[in-house]
Amino acid sequence: MKKATKLAALVLAMTMLVSVFAACSNSGSAGDSNSNAASQAAGQSSEAQAPAAGTELKFGTNAEFPPFEFVAANGVIGQYDGIDMAIAKQIAEENGKTAVIENMEFDSLLVALQNGQIDAVIAGMTVTDERKESVDFSTPYYTATQVMIVKEGSDITKASDIADKKICVIQGYTGQTCMDEMGYPYEAFKKGTEAVLELVNGKCDVVVIDSATAEKYVSDNQGLKIVEDPTAFEGEEYAIAVQKGNTELLNMINAAIEKKLADGTISSLAAQYAEAE
Numbered sequence: 001m002k003k004a005t006k007l008a009a010l011v012l013a014m015t016m017l018v019s020v021f022a023a024c025s026n027s028g029s030a031g032d033s034n035s036n037a038a039s040q041a042a043g044q045s046s047e048a049q050a051p052a053a054g055t056e057l058k059f060g061t062n063a064e065f066p067p068f069e070f071v072a073a074n075g076v077i078g079q080y081d082g083i084d085m086a087i088a089k090q091i092a093e094e095n096g097k098t099a100v101i102e103n104m105e106f107d108s109l110l111v112a113l114q115n116g117q118i119d120a121v122i123a124g125m126t127v128t129d130e131r132k133e134s135v136d137f138s139t140p141y142y143t144a145t146q147v148m149i150v151k152e153g154s155d156i157t158k159a160s161d162i163a164d165k166k167i168c169v170i171q172g173y174t175g176q177t178c179m180d181e182m183g184y185p186y187e188a189f190k191k192g193t194e195a196v197l198e199l200v201n202g203k204c205d206v207v208v209i210d211s212a213t214a215e216k217y218v219s220d221n222q223g224l225k226i227v228e229d230p231t232a233f234e235g236e237e238y239a240i241a242v243q244k245g246n247t248e249l250l251n252m253i254n255a256a257i258e259k260k261l262a263d264g265t266i267s268s269l270a271a272q273y274a275e276a277e
């Protein structure tokens with residue numbers, strides 16, 4: 001590649017990174033101590049991590065996030081199914097590898113990636129400035145937003161209505177970050193299903209969670225509805241994370257994602273899994 005072309009590509013890539021959406025309208029990049037330490041450890045090194053060796057490509061996920069990842073009797077990768085699982089399988093196979101899934105808590109994913117326990121994270125993970133301090137993200141493959149799940153008779157019509165309601169979020173999700181930034185108190189649950197059960201049982205008034213997952217929960221549970229508020233919750237972009245500096249794997253993933261975005265594979269997977277029971 002010519003130097004000028006390389007530079008142009010770099011500038012474009014950097015512009016794309018800068019223009020990545022934040023989760024909430026006033027989302028900053030507070031950065032916690034963990035990610036700072038991690039980026040110091042991983043970021044400055046000139047030695048990029050070797051790409052996934054051998055024939056396995058190990059993806060970390062948290063299979064509690066339908067329609068992106070969930071446990072099913074006959075998943076696309078063993079017991080794991082969903083949009084992300086199908087994407088992971090295709091990326092691996094198109095590159096002569098076998099996708100292996102490590103299912104863990106959402107909060108543990110980035111640490112596992114930094115430790116080299118997994119090669120990449122595919123978990124409906126939103127690109128945020130804070131996360132970018134510790135890992136590199138691929139080209140985004142899906143746009144979502146935070147929404148509010150409420151009971152059908154609820155008087156909540158906008159985000160500011162929930163200020164003094166009982167709010168449920170899921171630990172480590174961007175929904176929690178949004179509530180922190182808005183300064184609303186909440187209770188955090190380990191799983192989306194637990195938060196939704198709390199709502200169904202009348203123990204909380206609203207669950208703040210990603211849009212496609214919210215739709216899944218609303219269709220699976222009677223008496224719930226979704227309230228959107230685009231003025232409070234901006235678009236979020238999901239991407240695959242790799243270790244900082246692992247450009248070889250990142251390039252491989254980006255090439256696959258860009259092809260799947262262009263040829264409609266990802267949108268048809270999204271449609272297919274949104275409808276599936």
Ligand code: GLN
Pocket residue numbers: 062065106123124125126127172173174175210
């Ligand atoms: N998109 C949200 C986030 O990145 C939730 C992702 C998930 O639970 N898998 O925090």
